[in-house]
Structure formats: C-alpha cells, structure tokens
Amino acid sequence: MSQQPGWFTEAHQASGSSIGFRTEQLLHSEKSAFQTIDIYQTTDWGKLMVIDGCIMLTARDNFFYHEMMTHPALFTHACAKQVVIIGGGDCGTLREVLRHDEVEHVVQVEIDERVTRLAEQYFPELCESNGDPRAELLFEDGIKYLAAVPAESIDLVIVDSTDPVGPAAGLFNTAFYASCFKALRHGGLLVQQSESPLVHLELIKSMRAAMHAAGFSARRTLPFPQPCYPTGWWSCTMARKGGELHDFRERGALSKKFHTHYYNAEIHKAALAQPEFMREALVE
Amino acid sequence: MSQQPGWFTEAHQASGSSIGFRTEQLLHSEKSAFQTIDIYQTTDWGKLMVIDGCIMLTARDNFFYHEMMTHPALFTHACAKQVVIIGGGDCGTLREVLRHDEVEHVVQVEIDERVTRLAEQYFPELCESNGDPRAELLFEDGIKYLAAVPAESIDLVIVDSTDPVGPAAGLFNTAFYASCFKALRHGGLLVQQSESPLVHLELIKSMRAAMHAAGFSARRTLPFPQPCYPTGWWSCTMARKGGELHDFRERGALSKKFHTHYYNAEIHKAALAQPEFMREALVE
Numbered sequence: 147m148s149q150q151p152g153w154f155t156e157a158h159q160a161s162g163s164s165i166g167f168r169t170e171q172l173l174h175s176e177k178s179a180f181q182t183i184d185i186y187q188t189t190d191w192g193k194l195m196v197i198d199g200c201i202m203l204t205a206r207d208n209f210f211y212h213e214m215m216t217h218p219a220l221f222t223h224a225c226a227k228q229v230v231i232i233g234g235g236d237c238g239t240l241r242e243v244l245r246h247d248e249v250e251h252v253v254q255v256e257i258d259e260r261v262t263r264l265a266e267q268y269f270p271e272l273c274e275s276n277g278d279p280r281a282e283l284l285f286e287d288g289i290k291y292l293a294a295v296p297a298e299s300i301d302l303v304i305v306d307s308t309d310p311v312g313p314a315a316g317l318f319n320t321a322f323y324a325s326c327f328k329a330l331r332h333g334g335l336l337v338q339q340s341e342s343p344l345v346h347l348e349l350i351k352s353m354r355a356a357m358h359a360a361g362f363s364a365r366r367t368l369p370f371p372q373p374c375y376p377t378g379w380w381s382c383t384m385a386r387k388g389g390e391l392h393d394f395r396e397r398g399a400l401s402k403k404f405h406t407h408y409y410n411a412e413i414h415k416a417a418l419a420q421p422e423f424m425r426e427a428l429v430e
Numbered sequence: 431m432s433q434q435p436g437w438f439t440e441a442h443q444a445s446g447s448s449i450g451f452r453t454e455q456l457l458h459s460e461k462s463a464f465q466t467i468d469i470y471q472t473t474d475w476g477k478l479m480v481i482d483g484c485i486m487l488t489a490r491d492n493f494f495y496h497e498m499m500t501h502p503a504l505f506t507h508a509c510a511k512q513v514v515i516i517g518g519g520d521c522g523t524l525r526e527v528l529r530h531d532e533v534e535h536v537v538q539v540e541i542d543e544r545v546t547r548l549a550e551q552y553f554p555e556l557c558e559s560n561g562d563p564r565a566e567l568l569f570e571d572g573i574k575y576l577a578a579v580p581a582e583s584i585d586l587v588i589v590d591s592t593d594p595v596g597p598a599a600g601l602f603n604t605a606f607y608a609s610c611f612k613a614l615r616h617g618g619l620l621v622q623q624s625e626s627p628l629v630h631l632e633l634i635k636s637m638r639a640a641m642h643a644a645g646f647s648a649r650r651t652l653p654f655p656q657p658c659y660p661t662g663w664w665s666c667t668m669a670r671k672g673g674e675l676h677d678f679r680e681r682g683a684l685s686k687k688f689h690t691h692y693y694n695a696e697i698h699k700a701a702l703a704q705p706e707f708m709r710e711a712l713v714e
Binding site for chain 2: 150153155157161162163164165166167168188189190191207344369371372373377378379405406407408409410412413415416417419420421422423425
C-alpha cells in the first residue's frame with residue numbers, strides 16, 4: 147500500500163486494516179543501526195513517530211498508552227522502589243513512572259539510542275523527566291540486561307516494546323519471562339504491552355501461558371483505547387510473582403498527587419473488567 | 431484522499447485521521463433517495479457497509495456498538511416494555527433489544543428503507559429478529575414520528591443514527607430531545623450514539639446540555655471500543671426522565687439469558703467510569 151500525498155498510513159497486513167494521519171511535513175528520516183525512524187508533523191495529532199513503517203506514537207494520543215503501562219502497575223504494587231523499563235525509548239513511560247514518589251531508581255534499557263535522541267528533539271514533553279536524579283538511561287539489549295541483573299533486586303519490570311517481530315521478538319517468550327521472574331522480588335510485577343485484544347488474542351493467550359510457565363502466580367490483561375494502533379484498542383498484560391492481581395491501592399489512586407488525562411481510580415477498576423469474548427478466551 | 435486499490439479508506443477530515451479495510455470486491459453500490467450506499471467484501475472484517483463515504487459497520491466489529499447501544503440502557507431501566515429505535519436501519523440494534531424478554535414492542539423508524547433491504551441481503555445475521563412479532567419496521571422520518579407519538583407511551587428511545595450532519599442533524603438538538611422527553615414515561619431512558627470522546631467532546635457537551643434543557647434529570651456518557659469508527663473509540667450518551675443514572679440492574683445483567691461478545695455486568699460498570707479528561711470536561 148503506497149502513501150497518499152499528505153497522509154501517512156500504516157496498513158496492518160495481519161488484520162487487513164489501516165490507520166492514517168494527515169501530515170504537513172516529513173520532519174526527519176534516518177536509518178539507525180536497528181531500524182528506520184521517521185518523524186512527521188501532522189495537522190491534528192502533533193508530531194508522529196514511525197519506526198519501520200509502524201506508527202509508534204503521536205503527541206496527541208500517547209497519554210492512553212503511557213498512563214496505562216505505568217499507573218495500574220504502580221498502584222498495584224505495595225511500594226515499587228526499583229523499576230526497570232525495557233524499551234520505552236520515547237521516554238513517556240519513564241516520565242509517568244517518575245510521577246510516583248515511592249520510586250527510588252528507574253533504569254530504562256533501550257536498544258536504540260537514536261529513538262531517545264529524536265524523542266528529546268521532537269517530543270520534549272515526554273523527555274522532561276530524563277534529568278531526574280532517579281533516572282538512569284542505558285542503551286543496550288534489554289534481554290541481556292535483565293538476564294544479568296541480581297536476583298530479587300527489582301520491584302517492577304515494564305516491557306514497552308515494539309511488536310513481537312524483529313528486535314522485540316525475544317521479549318515475548320518463557321526464557322525472557324524467566325529472567326524477569328528471577329530479577330523480581332516477591333510480590334514484584336511485570337507489565338508488558340500486549341497488542342490488540344480484538345486481533346491479537348492468540349498472542350495474549352501465548353504470553354499469559356509463557357508467564358505462567360515462568361512461575362508468575364497471577365496474570366491480568368487490561369484493555370484501553372489507543373487510536374494510533376491497529377483497531378484503536380490496545381492492552382497491557384500484568385503478571386505477579388506471588389500474590390494476586392484482582393486488587394490495587396485504590397486509596398492511593400484516588401489521592402494521587404499528579405495529573406493524568408486518562409487514568410484514575412475508576413478507570414483502573416474499569417480496565418480490570420474483561421469483555422465477554424476475552425473472559426471466555428482467557429480462562430486459565 | 432482517493433482510494434488505494436484494494437482498500438476502502440475513510441479519511442475523517444475533522445480529525446485528520448483515517449481508517450481503512452482491505453477489500454476483495456465492491457459487492458453493491460447505489461444511490462437511494464437519501465444517500466449513497468456501498469457494500470464491500472473485505473479480507474478480514476467480513477462485509478463492510480459505507481454510506482456517503484463513511485464507514486457504517488463491518489460484520490466483524492459491529493458487536494461493540496450494537497451491544498453498547500442497547501444492553502446498558504435495557505439493564506438500567508426497571509422494565510422497558512415499549513421501545514423506539516430511531517435510525518438503526520441495519521437492524522443490529524433491533525436484534526439486541528429483542529434479546530430482552532421484558533420488551534413487548536419495538537418500533538424501528540428508519541428513514542431509508544434501502545439500508546434495511548441491503549442489510550437483509552448482506553448482513554442477514556443482523557436481521558435475524560426482523561420477523562419477531564414484537565418488531566415493527568417503519569420507513570419514515572424519525573423526528574416526525576417521535577413528535578407525533580402519544581405522550582408518556584414509551585420506555586426507551588434509542589437514537590442509532592449517522593453523524594450529526596445531513597439527515598441526522600435534526601437528531602442532536604433540544605427540539606428533538608423535547609419530543610423524546612414528552613414521549614417517554616417517567617423513569618424512561620433516551621440513549622444516543624455520541625461519537626468519539628477524544629475528538630467530539632464539544633458535541634458530547636452540547637448534546638448533554640440540550641438533553642438537560644429538554645428536562646432530562648440525569649445524563650451519562652459511556653465510552654466503548656469501536657475499531658471501524660474514527661479514533662477506534664466511540665460512545666453513547668444516556669439520559670433519564672426522572673431518577674438517576676449511576677446504577678443498573680446488576681443482578682439482571684449477571685444472569686442474562688443471551689450471549690454477548692463484549693457486554694457483561696463488569697463491562698457495564700466499567701463503561702460508567704469516566705476517563706480523567708472526560709470527568710473534567712463534563713462536570714455539570
């Protein structure tokens with residue numbers, strides 16, 4: 147599917163559907179050591195980042211994803227002090243994690259430094275916490291990093307990656323989840339972006355089976371709107387090392403000291419509700 | 431934006447975004463007395479209906495919309511016996527309403543008979559309840575119909591229309607809501623499709639203000655995923671003549687005797703949760 151003039155359109159072959167944004171200008175295009183990164187100015191969605199032809203984020207709608215990849219996990223954990231982000235090169239996830247005062251140290255392990263450098267230039271609002279003394283930005287392979295981390299040293303691992311192909315393929319299997327499990331303290335959490343519940347339900351099932359095989363005692367998939375991703379509907383899947391996942395620190399969420407656009411205590415509860423077809427498919 | 435070969439794409443000018451589906455074949459195209467109606471066979475979404483260039487529904491994802499336009503209202507009303515559907519020509523809303531045993535009579539008032547005839551031909555699964563003795567299909571102007579209905583004779587009005595332009599423009603103002611209010615019995619409900627919470631928030635605010643002006647005592651906007659509509663995220667807005675809208679017949683929803691794909695009691699509660707930016711914008 148070639149591009150119409152004035153629009154960037156991602157045709158998602160696996161689902162036979164496409165999403166596009168009207169553009170004003172291609173601001174930047176480069177081949178990094180890992181991938182092709184394009185930045186567009188759109189007419190209505192602010193700046194748009196595209197990696198290998200796949201829409202990564204727009205300035206207007208990334209709040210759904212970044213808030214839902216962080217606050218449900220951080221308000222589920224009793225007190226997450228040590229956090230690791232795998233991927234997350236645009237730094238929006240890092241910014242949301244650092245809104246939590248209980249967090250003492252966050253390591254972001256992004257394989258492609260160019261994603262972060264371009265985010266700093268074109269999405270400065272996402273990078274505004276990069277200088278926080280609690281933040282450490284590494285540019286290396288997240289799979290190797292987690293495999294080498296001391297056992298039981300981490301409270302929360304957030305896997306904020308691209309789709310499960312190419313460099314991210316190794317983030318969706320039992321070997322990787324076993325590294326996460328070993329790295330986490332008892333009660334620790336893993337949360338990973340898990341694609342569209344409508345068209346990637348088999349992937350979600352296999353992720354949850356692999357998390358179970360790696361030793362995680364509970365798993366939950368939380369759907370949320372995400373207009374720029376295929377079907378406009380996305381999810382994250384949480385897994386816990388010891389303990390359950392049906393509850394969260396509701397009082398903490400109700401009295402949070404920072405502003406959000408999508409997330410709040412009600413929305414957290416709502417995201418734990420399973421649509422009928424997911425409830426039927428994800429019986430464990 | 432012209433069409434790529436093999437795809438039908440709707441460019442939504444107001445939001446600068448587009449959604450498309452890969453097609454195999456244009457099955458039918460006609461100009462009715464009111465609009466142009468096209469039916470495509472897609473590769474992954476079953477049949478697709480397009481009216482005046484706007485995607486109306488696909489066979490694969492219409493369940494979100496049809497279930498959320500009906501079951502929350504029917505499980506909120508104590509016992510809706512008399513139901514009117516304005517629009518709804520594809521008959522999917524009618525089918526869902528008729529799943530409720532308490533419903534004694536449903537009138538569907540669609541202005542364009544051709545929409546229903548084409549739905550019968552290309553979406554027979556949506557029309558499977560058209561022969562139900564409780565169903566009455568009229569092909570006339572819904573605004574005039576409701577203005578002439580005896581006062582306090584209806585329990586639930588469902589406005590399942592196209593966008594608020596063209597023939598549907600008159601369904602989004604105080605005069606129309608005043609007709610609905612008059613037609614409804616005390617405790618009766620109006621539910622109307624209310625576009626994308628992300629890009630049509632001003633419309634939602636003006637709808638709710640007009641519903642308030644028409645006398646409705648409570649209003650709620652329920653978001654839900656809808657991949658084929660702009661942003662992939664849609665909503666319905668409910669209004670009540672007397673009484674509140676924070677509660678529903680949860681026990682009824684838990685023990686419902688029919689199958690759904692999206693809706694269940696948990697999802698009903700979840701749809702009542704307001705994302706933070708909606709909560710801020712819709713304070714009344």
